Amino acid sequence: MKLASALRDAALSALVAFGLFVALIGLHLVPTDSGLILVGRPWALVLIVAAVFVGRLAMLLWLHVRPAGTATPRRLAAGMTRAGRYVAPVFLVLALTLPLYGGRYMLDTGILVLTYVMLGWGLTIVVGLAGLLDLGYVAFYAVGAYSYALLSTTWHLGFWTTLPVAGLLAALWGIMLGFPVLRLRGDYLAIVTLAFGEIIRVVLINWTSLTNGSNGITDIPRPTLFGLKFNASGDPDSFAGFFHLDYSITQRFVFLYYVILALALLTNWVSLRLRRLPLGRAWEALREDEIACRSLGINVTTTKLTAFAIGAMFGGFAGAFFATRQGFISPESFNFMESALVLSIVVLGGLGSQLGVALAALVMIGGTELFRDFAEYRMLIFGLALVVMMVLRPRGLVAGRTPSIALGTRREIAAELVAEGRG
Amino acid sequence: MSTLLRLSGVTAFYGAIQALKGVDLEVNEGEIVTLIGANGAGKSTLMMTICGTPRARHGAIVYDGQDITQLPTYQIMRRGLAQSPEGRRIFPRMTVHENLLMGAHGHASGMVGETIEQVFALFPRLKERQAQRGGTLSGGEQQMLAIGRALMSRPRLLLLDEPSLGLAPLVVRQIFGAIRDLNRSTGLTVLLVEQNAFQALRLAHRGYVLVNGAITMAGGGAELLARPEIRAAYLEGGH
Ligand SMILES: Nc1ncnc2c1ncn2[C@@H]1O[C@H](COP(=O)(O)OP(=O)(O)OP(=O)(O)O)[C@@H](O)[C@H]1O
Ligand SMILES: [Mg+2]
Numbered sequence: 293m294k295l296a297s298a299l300r301d302a303a304l305s306a307l308v309a310f311g312l313f314v315a316l317i318g319l320h321l322v323p324t325d326s327g328l329i330l331v332g333r334p335w336a337l338v339l340i341v342a343a344v345f346v347g348r349l350a351m352l353l354w355l356h357v358r359p360a361g362t363a364t365p366r367r368l369a370a371g372m373t374r375a376g377r378y379v380a381p382v383f384l385v386l387a388l389t390l391p392l393y394g395g396r397y398m399l400d401t402g403i404l405v406l407t408y409v410m411l412g413w414g415l416t417i418v419v420g421l422a423g424l425l426d427l428g429y430v431a432f433y434a435v436g437a438y439s440y441a442l443l444s445t446t447w448h449l450g451f452w453t454t455l456p457v458a459g460l461l462a463a464l465w466g467i468m469l470g471f472p473v474l475r476l477r478g479d480y481l482a483i484v485t486l487a488f489g490e491i492i493r494v495v496l497i498n499w500t501s502l503t504n505g506s507n508g509i510t511d512i513p514r515p516t517l518f519g520l521k522f523n524a525s526g527d528p529d530s531f532a533g534f535f536h537l538d539y540s541i542t543q544r545f546v547f548l549y550y551v552i553l554a555l556a557l558l559t560n561w562v563s564l565r566l567r568r569l570p571l572g573r574a575w576e577a578l579r580e581d582e583i584a585c586r587s588l589g590i591n592v593t594t595t596k597l598t599a600f601a602i603g604a605m606f607g608g609f610a611g612a613f614f615a616t617r618q619g620f621i622s623p624e625s626f627n628f629m630e631s632a633l634v635l636s637i638v639v640l641g642g643l644g645s646q647l648g649v650a651l652a653a654l655v656m657i658g659g660t661e662l663f664r665d666f667a668e669y670r671m672l673i674f675g676l677a678l679v680v681m682m683v684l685r686p687r688g689l690v691a692g693r694t695p696s697i698a699l700g701t702r703r704e705i706a707a708e709l710v711a712e713g714r715g
Numbered sequence: 716m717s718t719l720l721r722l723s724g725v726t727a728f729y730g731a732i733q734a735l736k737g738v739d740l741e742v743n744e745g746e747i748v749t750l751i752g753a754n755g756a757g758k759s760t761l762m763m764t765i766c767g768t769p770r771a772r773h774g775a776i777v778y779d780g781q782d783i784t785q786l787p788t789y790q791i792m793r794r795g796l797a798q799s800p801e802g803r804r805i806f807p808r809m810t811v812h813e814n815l816l817m818g819a820h821g822h823a824s825g826m827v828g829e830t831i832e833q834v835f836a837l838f839p840r841l842k843e844r845q846a847q848r849g850g851t852l853s854g855g856e857q858q859m860l861a862i863g864r865a866l867m868s869r870p871r872l873l874l875l876d877e878p879s880l881g882l883a884p885l886v887v888r889q890i891f892g893a894i895r896d897l898n899r900s901t902g903l904t905v906l907l908v909e910q911n912a913f914q915a916l917r918l919a920h921r922g923y924v925l926v927n928g929a930i931t932m933a934g935g936g937a938e939l940l941a942r943p944e945i946r947a948a949y950l951e952g953g954h
Contacts, residue, residue, distance in 0.1 A: 570816075570820055570821075573809075573813060573816060573817060573820070574817070574820060576806070576808075576809065577806050577809065577817050577820075580806040580807060580808055580809065581804050581805075581806055583800065583804060584800060584804035584805070584806065585817075586766070586768060586788050586789075587766060587792070587798045587799075587800045587804070588792065588797075588817055588818055588820055588864070588865075588868075589788070589789045589791070589792025589793055589797075589820065589821055589868065590789060590817075590820050590821065591787075591789040591821075592789075693808055695809070695810045695812070695813060695846070696813060697810075697812060697813060697816065
């Protein structure tokens, strides 16, 4: 009965998979001395097609045996939001103590993940709160990175003095982007912001006299701790020398780790504060209904521009950190893939959920680090994860909106109910 | 009675389409004035033009003795006007309480608590549901919320665009009753756009009839109700 139709459906899916992957996976180009040669990979193909067949069959059978109604996802959502209250502190403690149990590789990955957590939280202000779809967020990351790189290499300004400047410059560019797109929404806004991100990158490549073009900027100074450098010199103005420690490169990693952790937590704290202020509430209202905002006397122009500016500022901070961590930057670090990555983190996280963004960054960045050996298939896994997410939890990992002002008991608004609204 | 709002020769356009063709209209302090007209007559446009979007191309809009024709919308709304727009337009994902707070945006925060209590006194239903999401309210509750939200800025002039839209007669009566109470107890001036001409004219002190972007009739509420041409055009079967 049901099994027969499920089998037929699964076979059809396997056929489609075969058609899709016969050339993509089944054939492989190998460079040799005598040029490229084509080798077949029948087993990889068989494996994929079999996986699709089994997966589809399992999904159909599961759908069939599952108790009727939507009770399961709703209970799951409620459970996840309840768990969220305990998950966040646990993660915070884990993050704060990472240098105690993690090695250098863990620290390095942690720094990378936290950079994206910070970018995600910054973009959440623009996309999640204000509802302005920004596909060019990497531009502000680039502005921050180049601001720090140029100011530190030409005028020898330190990281901590330059950090606010980098943030301010990025905010300024945020406003510059904001003005022309004030009247745009949705797709049109996305296209213009996408172009903006690309323009910044192209300018960075071609303005060689300032940016050294695609060769990038090298020897960007490392950050210092109250003037103490992290090097092996043993001088009194180095961290190891001052505290009479043996120098180890881990010290610098631990320091960088805590810097980005602090910056990320600052971003989180500011966005949480803003949400409770009239400005943050106006952003959310703007996302819901712009005409209503106008009729309530909200200055839509400044509200939008501040969202762009503040979101861009945090992107700029993260950029400055990126530059000082890498010691080297080039325009290639700021391509569209970065924007897409940060946006996927925000979307996966559930558009506006702080915890969701952190988890999404952990999964996406930490996950791809984990699957380093499969670097070739990163994008495939990545895309697959997105598709699976959109099917299972279309409103993100931690969907749901906590009211910005609580009356007595705080009630979480379940994601499933949100779907019914006009928003 | 002093004039609170005066429109003279106001025109408004959407691109090449002229939606208002020289409207003259007056609202005196403490009055309820209703504007009735068929679908597409330009009633909502008139309300929006008072608030500055779309901007009046000709003519003048004077509020409280000052010309507000060229002011940006957010400045107009800070002078004591408030609008409950057509279709309610409450924020669906925000709670009732947050929706109300949005109405007080940009106004001194000292009075907010007190004003909320006044709104709750007017619409006790909103108090019961203050933690509920706006989008899950019933139509009538949403309308109460839209009016309550507009009241949060403590306006002198309240612009209401079709508050009875899609509501059961009992709820309409409730909402019209609230408007009447507000007007009597606080002297709030109201400009009310309605399809429900019979009830609106009974509630209002005066009324205007808008046809194709121009005012064709004006007079006292009862007086307009008695006119045969009004009965024929706007009251057919619809009580
Ligand atoms: N944004 C817009 N762009 C173009 N034309 C518009 C726009 N809004 C309204 N119009 C047109 O202006 C005219 C007046 O519309 P308006 O909404 O003011 O009518 P109304 O009297 O409020 O009608 P209803 O009773 O149906 O609400 C209509 O012909 C409408 O099509
Ligand atoms: Mg209308």
